[in-house]
Amino acid sequence: MKLTISKNELNDAIQQVAKAASSRPAIPILGGIKIEVTHLGVTLTASDTDISIQSFIPVERDQFVIAHVDKPGSVVLPAKFFVEIVKKLPSEQVVIDVSNTYQTIIRSGSTEIQMVGLDPEEFPVLPSIEQNELLQMPGDLLKAMIRQTVLAASASEQTPILTGVLWNLLEGELKFVATDRHRLASRTAQVDTDAQFKFSNVVISAKTLIELSKLVPEHNALVDIVVADNQVLFKLGNVLFYTRILDGTYPDTSKIIPQTFKTELVLDTKNVMDAIDRAYLMSREEKTNIVRLITLEDGAIEISSSSTELGRVTEQLEAKEFNGEPLRIAFNSKYMLDVLKVIDSEQLFIGFTGAMSPIIIRPMDHAFSMYVILPYRTTG
16 A cells, blocks of 8 residues: 555544544554545544544545545555654655555655554454434534534443433424433424434443534534444544444433422523632532522522632622522532533523422523533531
């Protein structure tokens, strides 16, 4: 195999696929990037068996020659070193020359690097997914839905299904739900799809979705999503992103969400976020993250936290609206801040059904997202 290729194009594609290469591979081949060269272009693939990413570089784009292929072929090169070395090559052109024994020489300007390649036949075969039915959605919407739900997924592998985000598609409405049993996030969106196409209990690892989000273009390009038995394929232009669906059944979370409230507040999002952020500084020092919220008689609220060593933070805010019973409640301020940072609305609604019942948070501008945080039981 031998080709000459633009360093920038090669570097961009390597950065995309390297996210799927295993950092601690059980077998060496899973720590590599597979390079396949044909007269049509260069395909780069990495896989840790849970996720696989493939990127295609055509030999020509918009009449601009990107790569010149002298001899088609393939090789697997160690991802960690290959990623770093290509980034630091001195010239705009890179020559990759691979022998029959997979010994690889990389030349750029006056630099020559020799690398030991691996047999591409040993590389995992990508999942075969029938692409009869697909869901298509704007990239910026997908990024927003991921950002607004992954915060509530569990970080503990003790219950693997809760480390993921649940996807349901029914009658053109796509819904994401994530929970770690202490908090919950949900986000819905209307999507353009065939009315017959639906799926349920598709659970994708939150960590995987965060990596996917980094690859979704910033501009409003469409993303094609194909769901198979145990795999989901995301098509992002010249990049294919495969991920495994988590095994198991996601718990039914609908029963924990109250529909009526004893106390209702409407608050300015930025003001309440800043106040809780200041209170969080002291609660963090106490290593409890506990912040208290009290409704006052004049319709204001008081936010406070205390530390036995440092002292106390107390702040009062005017509520935009206040209806119902007086309330004293304590909650995990980090969980609350995680929610407030992703709410895309100037004002938010908070609903309470009692001091030990779930706290419901919703943006006032729309009904697409909803958050639940369980309160703390405290003395005093």
